[in-house]
Amino acid sequence: MRRPNSRYSVSTMNAGSKLCSKCKKVHAVAADAFSRNKNTKDGLAAHCKSCASAAYKDFYNRNRDKLVRRASEQVLARRRRDPEYDRKLSRDAKRRELSDPIRYARHLERYREWSKANPGKTAELRARRREEVARATPRWADLFEIHAKYKESNRLTKETGILHHVDHIIPIRGKLVCGLHVPHNLRVIPATENLRKSNRLIPELLMGLDIQAEPPSGGFSFQEGIQCPVILLPVLRRSLSTA
Numbered sequence: 001m002r003r004p005n006s007r008y009s010v011s012t013m014n015a016g017s018k019l020c021s022k023c024k025k026v027h028a029v030a031a032d033a034f035s036r037n038k039n040t041k042d043g044l045a046a047h048c049k050s051c052a053s054a055a056y057k058d059f060y061n062r063n064r065d066k067l068v069r070r071a072s073e074q075v076l077a078r079r080r081r082d083p084e085y086d087r088k089l090s091r092d093a094k095r096r097e098l099s100d101p102i103r104y105a106r107h108l109e110r111y112r113e114w115s116k117a118n119p120g121k122t123a124e125l126r127a128r129r130r131e132e133v134a135r136a137t138p139r140w141a142d143l144f145e146i147h148a149k150y151k152e153s154n155r156l157t158k159e160t161g162i163l164h165h166v167d168h169i170i171p172i173r174g175k176l177v178c179g180l181h182v183p184h185n186l187r188v189i190p191a192t193e194n195l196r197k198s199n200r201l202i203p204e205l206l207m208g209l210d211i212q213a214e215p216p217s218g219g220f221s222f223q224e225g226i227q228c229p230v231i232l233l234p235v236l237r238r239s240l241s242t243a
Helices: 049-062 062-083 083-099 101-117 119-135 143-162 192-197 231-243
Strands: 017-019 026-028 034-036 044-048 163-166 188-189
Touching: 034 049, 034 119, 044 049, 049 062, 062 083, 101 192, 143 163, 143 188, 163 192, 188 192
Parallel strands: none
Antiparallel strands: 017 026, 034 044, 163 188
16 A cells, blocks of 8 residues: 655544644644645645744755845845835835724824823924914914814714714825815814825815815915925816816
């Protein structure tokens, strides 16, 4: 009788175990002791995870300089091909993390811990944010209506138990265009949706802007210290409807 090959044998005892061809020990498949490998007959790697990990560490220690140099060359080559790749990857990862309620809760906890450990930096960031909002608030803005948006956000948070944010439809500090801190550029949405949107301008949202509140001076304006143009929303809305 032909002896089964230990590399491909599902088990030497029963269908729920497998022999590691490296350490020669039998491990329970249910214990997730083997990695997946679609090239093997049973769909599992020949070596158990412990042996595979030890083998990789040994290989890495013997070839560390070569592996580090190769990885660095690959990163530099990718950055030459696509300079924005790393930034986009980082933004997407952060957006995914903050749009998930569970991950967002962890993020808040980490932020609270960081704030306690860095009170000076926290105060600086908050002051900078207040300056940005003040710079984006024109003299003709209805402060009572703006305050009402934040009251509505607090009310929904208390009633639903879901954290809500006041979002700027056109970000007040966007890459291409900066919006204003005015009532018709504000909306109350769940925090996870706001964080998923991040600092992006979503064209579909512009079509729903209120165009009745006409500011005293139309056209374009510039926030002091901000490089991108501030588009007054009624003017932008009309330009979209006539395009």
